Amino acid sequence: MGAQIKGRYEDVGREFGAVGRMKLAMLTKISSVKAEEIPDSAANLKLMDDAIAELRKTM
């Protein structure tokens, strides 16, 4: 479960580092640990993608 969401975390980690991952968790309220427990639903993926877009604007 949550493989795609976890993948988003890895992408953000590569792009923005640890701070980026923490901010992503802050914005989505889903940590990479939690990502393993939740499904890769369309809603969850959209939440992640919107947060990453927000990160790209601010970082």
Next chain:
Amino acid sequence: MKISTKLIGLSVGCVVIVGGLAVTLVGELRTLSNGYNNLLEVEVRQAEAARVAQVDFKKQVQEWKDILLRGHNPDDLAKYTQQFHEQEAKVKAEAQALSGSVEEPATRQLLLDFLAADDTLSKKYEAAYSAYVNGKFDFKAADKMVRGQDRPPTDLFDKVVAQLTQLVEKRVAAQEAEAIRQRNTALFVAGALLLLVSLLGFVVVKGVLMRLGRLKAVSDRLAKADVEGLSIDISGNDEVGEFGQSLQGVAAAIEELLAIAAH
């Protein structure tokens, strides 16, 4: 609903309730005041007028006695005759005015009976006066003609005064009962509204305090970075709910930081 909106709503509710209560009380007081004014302007005034007429009637009888006692002197005869007729006219006018204003049928009938009895008495006084003046001021003979004749009108007017006084007492008692009823109603309504506002305030404050307590427990765990199995279940669209959502973000960030550190 936001806490601020709830508190403003509660305050506005209190103001509206207090305002409404004040307006209602002013209205009730006005009704009560009008009742007392009406009582003073009608029943009390009538009872007072009846007492005045009662005294004037007794003065008229007294003037007649003055005529008999002192009428042998021409000056006194003229003086007391004039005073007697003045009192007589005054009593008639007062009784007629009263019979026109009194609405209570039994009392009005007593007044009409008094006027009729007074007319009869006036004729008897007139005859006795002629006999007195033409009979060389024989007061005994004149007195014999009218002796005890003032008793029936006196009794009738005493009854009028008693009935009007009783009517005033009844109206005062009714007004007092109405005042007590209105006071009790106002106290009951004010008490009920106060209880309602207190209950609403208690529910709002208790709800907020309970949720703030849960937030504090979450915040205490976050302060210790104890996020494992941490559940932040603070729902609602108010400020507390928004704070809970922010704490969810903080918890996720701490969890992510711990995960990064662990790798």
